[in-house]
Amino acid sequence: MMTCLEFRRRVGAEPFASDPGIEAHRRECPACARHQDDLRAMDGVIRRALAVDPPSRTASPVAAPAGATRRRLFAIAASLVVGAAVGVVLLVSAPRDSIAREVVGHVAHEPGAVDSTVPLAPVALAQVLDPDGTRLRPGIGEITFAARCTFDGHVVPHLVVQTPQGPVTVLMLRHRAIDEPLRIDEQGYRGIVLPAPKGAIAIVGSGITDIDAVAQTVFDAVDWGG
């Protein structure tokens, strides 16, 4: 049986860790369960804190080291040698391609988000949804991950919902207006981006057989607020 100290050292390193030992200890020790919930909530803040806008001297001019300027000039010259097409990509690349690629790219970069099967504490979920005034109606399924992530330069709620068909990732894209549903089928992920009362909502999963049914359930459960 895992002791409280062992439990706290484990979840202190991996707040979203979930195995039979951890689950058993959570059931028997409410104080440790609360501690893990606190750590998970703190990780949501850590995630938001780490998701700085990609640094850019053009956006926030601060004197760079002189050597850095020389190195940048060298890099630009080298990129011209490599090829104009690649140079353009390296110098000005920004995630402005299709929304499908952006969604899949975001999901693929956070594979650990879908690993946890432990329902998130309501307080942790509220910290992610409250800033936008979003609410979830009953019936959406267990939420096992919630974070506010940077997506396309905006901070957006990122949830993982456990559905009968498996976990799906939900991104609430209030800043992104679309006219019609957009299907996603890339890199093993299937999903759909739907026009929402405020912006759009992306629902994506891996190995989901009926994404439309899952998406409808999720869509119906989101209250976008006034």
Next chain:
Amino acid sequence: MNRGDYDTDRRRRFGTLCESLRPDLLRFAWWLGRDRGLAEDVVQESLLRAWKSFDSLEDEGKAKSWLLTIVRRELARSFEKKRPELTDIDSLVAAESAVLAAPEDERVEEMRNAIFRLDEEYREPLVLQVLLGYSTQEIADLMGMQQGAVLTRLFRARARLRQQLGLQPEGES
């Protein structure tokens, strides 16, 4: 596939990788180097190195780890070549205040400052785990450490953050 088609396809594939991974590479480099100019230069140089050896990448599904490894090496080279001019943490915080500011949430700004002040040995695995979604084994592989050592660093990273933020550190030995 003729040579022209091959080159076009190679550039397209590399361009797609750059588009999707460059923001995270920049964030990673910034959190490690704590300097915008350095982060941009390191990522730029790393992508150039990556382009030159792109053919050696056998599985594009492992591109992120491959690129992060290149960025880590490039950062190390940068520090070997030139010792950072600013070593005082308060000066670093002041210099990077524009990036550290989080106008949408005071808690996030406090946390960002606390992470910024963490020693690199704790900051790096935390960035890899929380921002980039790496498992502790993947972090161990990338950093050339034992998984147990990574777990210890992650535990201590969170304990130090809790301490900095005025919360009770838990069970640190």
